[in-house]
Amino acid sequence: MSSSKASANEKSPSGRPYHHGDLRRAILATALDVIAADGPSGLSLRDLARRAGVSHAAPAHHFKDRAGLLTAIAAEGFGLLATALREAADLKEAGVRYVRFAREHPAHFQVMFAPELLRTGDLELATARALAGDALREAVAAVPPRGRGTDARLAGVAAWSLAHGFATLLLSHNLDDPLGDQDPEEMFRTMAAMLFRHAE
């Protein structure tokens, strides 16, 4: 019965490598679902293994640790965020994309900013994070410096704080009431227009 299991595993009946195909991707995908639903604390390597139909220690082979898995997710997230930010025309649009990223990839977003769950020294993570940081700074630098005395660093932190706070409160369901049925991105756009009026 165990031999039939391999073929019973849907999708590609023939070409699929025997062991599992690509466990790494399967585990990552399931992990994202679980985190989006129950947060990082609801994640269990053994549960992921169970859902993938492999033995309990299989995940550890791809990601060493629980921290390793989360680090991989965070790195992937920073990569996705970097490309999303790069496509933005101006700073306000970058903010909108930041918020959109958080909504479309809530699991990535949560993990990216939970350093105590990550291997902060990880190289892949560090480079991905640096990439996203560059994209952010680039977006900030694009806005022409208004009145002297304003410093790009300050404006950058302000813009980041606004977008990050909005996204975080959104994900933790703290804006459900004030939003009503309004579109979050639209609301953020209005907010940004209000606050950065003279900065654009």
Add this chain to the structure above:
Amino acid sequence: MSSSKASANEKSPSGRPYHHGDLRRAILATALDVIAADGPSGLSLRDLARRAGVSHAAPAHHFKDRAGLLTAIAAEGFGLLATALREAADLKEAGVRYVRFAREHPAHFQVMFAPELLRTGDLELATARALAGDALREAVAAVPPRGRGTDARLAGVAAWSLAHGFATLLLSHNLDDPLGDQDPEEMFRTMAAMLFRHAE
């Protein structure tokens, strides 16, 4: 020595700590230290029991669950935040106090906004949260409505997002570089002044 400690415990004449003196408070205090150091995921009821010198199941008697303990912390946090916000003169000052609260009570702050770790239905939590919400809305309402078309709800969400994002990024060590040795509260004040210039 231990007998005097029991009497030193204020408040209600009836329900009160007996054996340990004040286990509930001791556990809460230690829990805050642990969370501030390692995040909520680093928290273990058994470890808390060990540090308090009691048996492994003792904490469960005061806080039913792990979620119960965290819920108590969150409720306490919302209470502290509410009083901190009430003391603020204007909206900008409320923001500064929000940031200060996050820095002075990092454990509370983290737990307050991690709903998946909490018993969200808890009554004590709900009332404390409502209290803090009122304080926030009050601070927002205090700023005179400028140009027509601006809506207090929007300004409130904007102010909250800015303060919350700044505080969150601060605690997750994402502003270490841009800050340098600058005082976070001072930087926030500058940011708020810049963004809310015409709103004050």
Add this chain to the structure above:
DNA sequence: CGCACAACTTGACACTGACAAGATTGCACG
């Protein structure tokens, strides 16, 4: 063809949260 290596399994250990059932202790109340 065969062999080394990556992918996975099996087994074990220490740790955790949760529950149940008992022991201790000081307070209320007769």
Add this chain to the structure above:
DNA sequence: CGTGCAATCTTGTCAGTGTCAAGTTGTGCG
């Protein structure tokens, strides 16, 4: 002045978890 009583804490246990070590199994590559 007891004596019941309930709050507090202990002991014991169970299922679940992360992690390590050692085996097994296919697969691709020389």
